[in-house]
Amino acid sequence: MPTKSQPKIKRSFQTAKGMRDILPEDQAYWEKIRKVIRNLTRTYGFKRIDTPILEDKDLFVKGIGAYTDIVEKEMYTLRTKGGEKLALRPEFTPAIMRAYLENGLSSLPHPVMLYSLGPIFRYERAQKGRYRQSYQANFEIIGENDPILDAKLIQLFFSISKEIGLKEIITQINSIGCSRCRPAYRRKVVSFYRSRKKQLCVDCQRRLQQNPLRLLDCKESKCMQIAAQAPQTIDYLCEDCNGHFKNVLEYLDELEIPYILNPYLVRGLDYYTKTVFEFWPEEEEGRQIALGGGGRYDNLIKLLGGKDTPSVGFAMGLDRMINLMKAREIKVASKNRPLIFLVQLGELSKKRSLGLFEELRRAGLETASSFSRDTIKSQLRIANKRQARLALILGQKEALDETIIIRDMVSGSQEVVPLAKVVKEVKKRLKNN
């Protein structure tokens, strides 16, 4: 070893910007929401799919749209040593569609219902409910046009929310038309705004060139006033889109799902057609943070090189759902399984406790111990801190006698039982409580 001390560079590491740790104390929330999603997707008929976190960059450029903010400035991209241009997924949908095409899932009976769960990455300024790595649950129904599926997805979101205790959520919904009626509408918007160009904010002047539909949901008060006069998409829908949207709303009424028709809801991804929606918490004041959002994307698969395949999907932000659960003080029931704490004294009993541990585990009992502490005192103190229900004390004497002490940590009473019967005795005591 070098005796000279290295120049000390004091460096404390922290999570990279916008990234965060999910600590043990929070895991109960995550387990809860994942469990609810697992159970509900099963009853709704979804199959799970997992795709890589890294994908060909162009998949997203093409799928989401080159001029969308997500692609333009929020995508984590990298070049591999081999020269491939990859991106950390900022979204699930294009990746799922790629998997659908690549793996021939189109030969499954339609609709193909898939869900996925995992992290997504967006390079943006972190803020409340907004992280550079966040977790989404994503649901897709591929290959059917029927508006009832749009409604079903929205219903699924509400089922999940309800199961985790989140109520007072409202659906914001709109229809942005299809490739037949949208161009005409878009022209209307452009000509409407062009005459008022001078009054628009800088961003909106740019939007007018690149993504005119986004003009409608600018938050600048001046632009909002203008937007209020702007032509609304629902007035320009073709017959097909209009009927589709009407049906969606009727189904939502039937399902008694609360919604607000929001003519300014446009959404930032190019692939949407017809129905678009977001879920907002019904908070009195403050900015609206969408808990989830989605819509129909009837052209996406074709765009990615597949057959014309109408589809609908949505994504849900798990971080945001959990934040809201916390804000609304929703407790997740931590299933406190009774803990058995194994106290061992001396080498012989330490050895014995290994087998005993295994025996208890096989019997389905949650057992803990503290092998690194030698005194009975400190071991019992740990048992107490961990709120063990029973302590099993295996001392040298007991190890020789083939017995063990069962101590009730609540009452403090204890009893010596034969080692061979310990599982039975423990179970008996747990039942009595």
Place this chain on the structure above:
RNA sequence: GUACCCAUAGUUUAAUGGUAAAACUUCUCUUUGUGGAGGAGAAAAUGAGAGUUCGAUUCUCUCUGGGUACCCCA
């Protein structure tokens, strides 16, 4: 990417241009093989880097991270 605010032990909070204080947490001890209370003790911090200064945790700047709003979105 823009704007404003913030940064002291693991956590929550003090104080100061001159040795950084406490509570909670953690650990040890409190004599025999029995936890919780009490007592005694230990560990543990000025985010990083420059500048001003005899001396900076304190003042200034940069960076990093956090919060909030915008942008956008889950």
